[in-house]
Amino acid sequence: MATARLAPGVALVTVPGQGLAVRTPDGEFLRVDTGTAAPDAVVERLTRGHGSPGDTGAQVPAQGPDSVGVGPSAPDAPDAPDGELERLAAAFDGAGYLAHEGDGTRGPLAGRTVAVLGDDVLTEPLTRFVRAEGGEVRRAKRLTDLPGEQSPDVVVWCLDSPVPQGLWDEADRLPADGTGWLRCHREGTTAWLEPLAAAPGDVTSADVRLRRLAATPAHRELAAYWAGSRTDDTGPAHTAASAALTACLLTADLIAWAAGRGGARRLRRVDLRDLTVDEHTVLPVPAVAPLTR
Incomplete structure (x- = not known):
């Protein structure tokens, strides 16, 4: 010894x-x-x-x-x-x-492959943090860039803008195949961090959208905003500090998932003006049978 x-x-x-x-x-x-x-x-x-x-x-x-x-x-x-x-x-x-000595250090993400997509202001700090925790990072521009025979353990998609209509529809199917799915985006001065989905029935981006629409009286306006019927976003984009905070929160989600503590159904909001964080419980939306005539 x-x-x-x-x-x-x-x-x-x-x-x-x-x-x-x-x-x-x-x-x-x-x-x-x-x-x-x-x-x-x-x-x-x-x-x-x-x-x-x-x-x-x-x-x-x-x-x-x-x-x-x-x-x-x-x-x-x-x-x-x-x-x-x-x-x-x-x-x-x-x-x-x-x-x-000689045992080497294994970070909490050791042995995990994390595919990172999105805007550099967020993906660059996230890449550093994931590698610092022992994870292997693969960068990609599109989901189709990831080879099927070497599929990652989890996909993280970060946007410094609202999510274009339909962009994450394909990624929402990842948990059904056993691949983790984590994402964040920005709307004006708010960054939205959605819960990591890792299994069938977990909260997807479509679930989050439906829950947000149901929670606001301005659901028509919000739906139009998401659909692109809006003026150009001139609000404050991510700063180095807000991007680092967002990347840290995402990395913490990845570490919890790797430790078997994933599935926390929480939607978090980061106010980019003062870096305050709040969270709300969000549940998946049950499937509804189609109407019959």
Whole structure:
């Protein structure tokens, strides 16, 4: 275990008068029973000289409702034999608090292929974020540019404008084939982020349009706006900040989907003027049988 160190997000905390504690990536504090080992020696062993009791947060007490006591520590114990330090290292490893050199880092999107379409102001930051999280990105101009034999795991389409009539009709069929489908677009000063659809029955762009039409008394005007019966959009387009925020939210949706937590039925709106975000639950529209005469 000589190549093991603390995992990302894990920290050792030397608590005055209490000994050693570990802060988990979730922010929980656990007391460490160091046995006959001195806390300084444990810190040295688990950080290999990259941490010290003086900079592990000695001012932060390991107490409170989120703390879990696992036994007393021994702050004044003499140096313990290597076997005791290895026992503690093995306990940390078994709890998932150590990372091993050479293991490599796998981001939450590792092994996932993400096809990205749309306007550069949004697709460029999204591409960077997806790759930073371990995903493979394929850029395309049209859905037909994606080869069928190497179909992506999910398609993300970003527009810095309203959605042209019928543009996303074909993409709405992707979830029925097991391909994820995520999209966003802009209408004036508002960016709309629709929920990721990954299976039959999930919310599609057509569902969102129908729900939005049903929720406004100006449904005729909104339908005409979408159909293109409007003057040119002279409102503020995405800035670097609003595009980065939008790309971050989309990346978070992708990470949740990759972790099996997809399917959140929420429609989000980003106000490009002050970057505030609000969300509303949106449900798929049930299929209706055709009228008979």
